[in-house]
Amino acid sequence: MALTPTTPRRAPRRGRSLRRFAGASAAGLTLVVAVAACGSDTSSSAAGGGAPADSGGGGNAVAIKNFAFAPGTLTVKVGTMVTFTNQDSATHTATADDKSFDSKNLDQNKTFSTTFSKAGTIKYHCDIHQYMTGTITVTG
Ligand SMILES: [Cu+2]
Numbered sequence: 001m002a003l004t005p006t007t008p009r010r011a012p013r014r015g016r017s018l019r020r021f022a023g024a025s026a027a028g029l030t031l032v033v034a035v036a037a038c039g040s041d042t043s044s045s046a047a048g049g050g051a052p053a054d055s056g057g058g059g060n061a062v063a064i065k066n067f068a069f070a071p072g073t074l075t076v077k078v079g080t081m082v083t084f085t086n087q088d089s090a091t092h093t094a095t096a097d098d099k100s101f102d103s104k105n106l107d108q109n110k111t112f113s114t115t116f117s118k119a120g121t122i123k124y125h126c127d128i129h130q131y132m133t134g135t136i137t138v139t140g
Helices: 003-060
Strands: 061-065 068-070 073-077 080-086 111-116 120-125 133-139
Touching: 003 073, 003 080, 073 080
Parallel strands: 061 080, 073 133
Antiparallel strands: 061 068, 080 111, 120 133
């Protein structure tokens, strides 16, 4: 006899809590969809912004390729660091005619970086193949 009144009291409580749960999960789904939409927008705009920055950074790189410096003439601003990368299997150097910088021997895929702190025109060459020449113009 004592159990009979208890059962109907519990039943409505379960019903109410189920309805509350259903409402909460519907709201939760809406939030998940909104967050997912924001996430895809953010990643696509970030990828679009990254590409121009990367190509801009290529302006102070010199490749040593097919027994030549590329580009052969480079103009940079004072304080710019220039990186030479030897892409040949042959060893090369990037040596300033006035010896203001000298990479020494660069094997394949080795890099040498130097920073130009003074305005002027610097001619350079490969110490091993002296017909390989390049020019860096540093502007103030
Ligand atoms: Cu060389």
